[in-house]
Amino acid sequence: MRLVSITKQKQISETMILVTGAAGQIGTELVSELRQRHGPQNVLAGRHKTPLPEEIASSGPSEIVDVTNLDQLKAIVQSHNVTRIFHLSSILSALAESNIHAAHQVNINGVFNILTVALEANVEQVIIPSSIAAFGADTPRESTPNDTIQRPSTTYGISKVFTELMGNYFYTRFKLDVRGLRLPGVLSWKTEPTAGTTDYAVAMFYGAIAHNKYECYLGPDTILPMMYMPDAIKSLLDLSTASINTLSHHSDFNVHAMSFTPSELASAIKKINPQFSITYNVDPLRQSIADSWPSSLDDSAARKEWGWQPDFDMAALVNDMYSNLEDKLK
Numbered sequence: 001m002r003l004v005s006i007t008k009q010k011q012i013s014e015t016m017i018l019v020t021g022a023a024g025q026i027g028t029e030l031v032s033e034l035r036q037r038h039g040p041q042n043v044l045a046g047r048h049k050t051p052l053p054e055e056i057a058s059s060g061p062s063e064i065v066d067v068t069n070l071d072q073l074k075a076i077v078q079s080h081n082v083t084r085i086f087h088l089s090s091i092l093s094a095l096a097e098s099n100i101h102a103a104h105q106v107n108i109n110g111v112f113n114i115l116t117v118a119l120e121a122n123v124e125q126v127i128i129p130s131s132i133a134a135f136g137a138d139t140p141r142e143s144t145p146n147d148t149i150q151r152p153s154t155t156y157g158i159s160k161v162f163t164e165l166m167g168n169y170f171y172t173r174f175k176l177d178v179r180g181l182r183l184p185g186v187l188s189w190k191t192e193p194t195a196g197t198t199d200y201a202v203a204m205f206y207g208a209i210a211h212n213k214y215e216c217y218l219g220p221d222t223i224l225p226m227m228y229m230p231d232a233i234k235s236l237l238d239l240s241t242a243s244i245n246t247l248s249h250h251s252d253f254n255v256h257a258m259s260f261t262p263s264e265l266a267s268a269i270k271k272i273n274p275q276f277s278i279t280y281n282v283d284p285l286r287q288s289i290a291d292s293w294p295s296s297l298d299d300s301a302a303r304k305e306w307g308w309q310p311d312f313d314m315a316a317l318v319n320d321m322y323s324n325l326e327d328k329l330k
């Protein structure tokens with residue numbers, strides 16, 4: 001039976017969880033974790049152009065989901081009796097700057113379609129990640145407060161502010177349980193990220209392991225917030241299962257784990273691989289994006305309202321990431 005009231009403590013009656021962007025860096029790992037927790041048949045992997053990895057395609061149901069197509073999206077949500085959506089499809093910061101029309105379609109119209117369909121189809125909860133990109137050059141850069149000035153200068157950032165505001169609006173106006181958090185750069189070794197500004201951090205590990213070298217497109221002292229994938233997955237799942245009664249915020253939580261620069265990451269990798277060397281060839285577009293983002297975040301609201309706490313610091317991330325990626329690339 002569906003439970004649609006969220007005026008009291010809400011319980012999610014699991015029938016089917018849809019993950020959009022299931023072929024992406026976070027989507028592949030989220031689908032695996034959700035299938036372990038809820039059973040493979042109860043997690044629908046939604047992908048668009050990128051094929052799913054074999055283990056996701058073969059371990060449970062999947063659909064081609066075009067989030068820009070309202071009717072198709074609605075048909076899928078209704079036919080699978082979807083009760084919870086993790087909406088991960090998004091065009092990331094660097095790619096969005098080179099194709100602002102596609103970014104508008106996917107990141108703004110797609111989000112609106114997801115929320116509209118969720119409401120019409122009585123979906124019980126929608127989780128949509130935001131990003132540190134929702135902040136801009138006018139925002140305090142260090143220990144950025146949860147609630148502060150948000151005037152991003154990128155298409156991706158503008159779409160994330162839209163996502164946060166629209167998510168909060170659907171909660172306040174229609175009582176749809178929409179939740180979201182602002183992810184920093186996420187590092188992982190299973191699926192590579194595509195076309196973000198923080199991707200250099202993952203690419204540096206690939207360069208170090210395959211060639212003992214890496215040419216970085218951000219300057220050596222560009223400090224950005226980062227997180228290891230297990231913590232990113234934990235943050236999404238912990239936010240999703242938190243009691244709604246403890247939440248004052250909904251679609252706009254800061255979450256923080258660590259901050260580092262390319263040169264600090266290179267030094268940490270060099271401790272494992274002394275032959276590694278880094279050079280710099282700054283890309284003005286990605287550098288300007290990075291320079292408009294926070295260097296660290298105040299995540300006390302997430303810690304207080306739903307108990308957020310990361311498990312990995314930089315040293316633990318670098319060791320785990322290097323050894324897993326090295327095994328994978330052998």
Ligand code: AKB
Nearest residue numbers: 092093131196197198
């Ligand atoms: C990007 O670099 O675009 C993303 C993000 C910080 O949202 N990783």
